Amino acid sequence: KLQTLGASKDSETFTCKITVGTTNQxxxxxxxxxxxxxxxxxxxxxxxxYVVEDHVISCVLTDMxxxxxxVKWDPAATGTxxxxxxxxxxxxxxxxxTSKLTISAAKLLSMKGSKISETFTCKFIVGTTxxxxxxxxxITLYxxxxxxTPPAITVFWPVAHTINCVLDDLPVAKTxxxxxxxxxxxxxxxxxxxxxxxKSQTSALTLSTAQLQSIKAAGSDGAVHA
Numbered sequence: 001k002l003q004t005l006g007a008s009k010d011s012e013t014f015t016c017k018i019t020v021g022t023t024n025q026x027x028x029x030x031x032x033x034x035x036x037x038x039x040x041x042x043x044x045x046x047x048x049x050y051v052v053e054d055h056v057i058s059c060v061l062t063d064m065x066x067x068x069x070x071v072k073w074d075p076a077a078t079g080t081x082x083x084x085x086x087x088x089x090x091x092x093x094x095x096x097x098t099s100k101l102t103i104s105a106a107k108l109l110s111m112k113g114s115k116i117s118e119t120f121t122c123k124f125i126v127g128t129t130x131x132x133x134x135x136x137x138x139i140t141l142y143x144x145x146x147x148x149t150p151p152a153i154t155v156f157w158p159v160a161h162t163i164n165c166v167l168d169d170l171p172v173a174k175t176x177x178x179x180x181x182x183x184x185x186x187x188x189x190x191x192x193x194x195x196x197x198x199k200s201q202t203s204a205l206t207l208s209t210a211q212l213q214s215i216k217a218a219g220s221d222g223a224v225h226a
Contacts, residue, residue, distance in 0.1 A: 037063050041060050042137045046140070048139075049108060050143070054102055054103065056100055057100065057139075059122035063095055068097060068124045071088075073121070076101055082104045085100075088100065115141070118138070118139055119136055142171055142199075144170055148166075164204050167201045172196065173196040174193075182219070183218075186214075
């Protein structure tokens with residue numbers, strides 16, 4: 001019934017009344033009930049996460065009149081290495097509260113060693129009957145690597161040379177940036193980005209004979225990086 005009332009109004013006044021005496025006088029008392037229907041929301045329920053940086057999950061509790069303390073973030077726990085939990089505080093204007101969980105890069109890397117994903121649940125306990133209001137986010141862990149094989153090679157400039165950089169453990173295709181250790185005038189490195197196959201992608205840089213000659217003329221050892 002409170003949910004039905006709350007859908008159309010924020011409050012309702014209830015009056016109890018008895019009629020007494022020969023002149024039927026009313027004796028009354030009232031209570032104003034302000035109705036809240038708290039909900040918890042995490043903007044993205046499934047996200048790819050790179051273990052090279054901290055990850056923050058924000059959980060927003062709406063339609064609440066006071067700050068909820070002791071917000072839970074299962075399976076994270078306060079005082080556990082790698083997790084930082086923040087309750088946040090109630091904004092009286094928006095009637096909302098944002099709790100945050102920060103997972104350190106070191107913790108994500110440790111998790112990646114035994115699993116590819118983890119689901120975190122924020123839990124606000126509200127009301128006199130201590131009802132749980134929850135929201136979840138599942139993170140999929142990625143630890144990207146870049147490999148060029150072999151790392152050093154001798155080439156002869158009259159023949160074009162292609163360098164393949166294999167990017168692994170990616171959720172989406174990326175554009176590799178190629179650089180040369182030594183500055184060579186008017187040398188523009190243009191690579192084939194490649195496409196994602198599974199979790200891998202190969203970026204291919206082909207150096208023309210003219211480009212190799214320019215690199216040689218500049219006195220560079222030709223160290224190229226992706």
